[in-house]
Amino acid sequence: MGKMKDELAPGRKPDGKFAPGNALGGKSKGSRHRVTKAIEELLEGEHEGLTRKAIEKALEGDMAALRLCLERLAPPRKDAPVAFDLPPIRSIEDAQAASSAVLAAVSAGEITPDEGTRVMGLLLSHKAIVETCDLERRIVELEAKNGES
Secondary structure (H helix, E strand, O other), X not given: OOOOOOOOOOOEOOOOOEOOOOOOOOOOOOOOOHHHHHHHHHHOXXXXXXXXXXXXXXXXXXXHXXXXXXXXXXXXXXXXXXXXXXXXXXXXXHHHHHHHHHHHHHHOOOOOHHHHHHHHHHHHHHHHHHHHHHHHHHHHHHHHHHHHO
């Protein structure tokens, strides 16, 4: 019959993943699939010729070759600068105003929701810094006041 639910397969952790040092399976780090290795062996020493041929085909008007060459020369940007107005952030209240400005920019279509999310992440990090600096200032003031008494 099948294993009971509570029994673990040999060499596995409670979540079912392979345990460290398990000899029962899994690939070692850096190992590559046999098909990948075979392709690399076939292409060995042919990179320059293949590149030259792709460029020739692109120059002849082959759109697939042209796309391949352009993707390698100028890959699509994964990130781009975002420009919109934000107030300076020196306090928690300023951070609230800045987050409102981000939401307004997203709703107005000035920036995408993804860009807004990334800017909000920056605002949260900056807010934490502002809070830490404010707490430090208040502690120094309290220590100075208690030292004077």
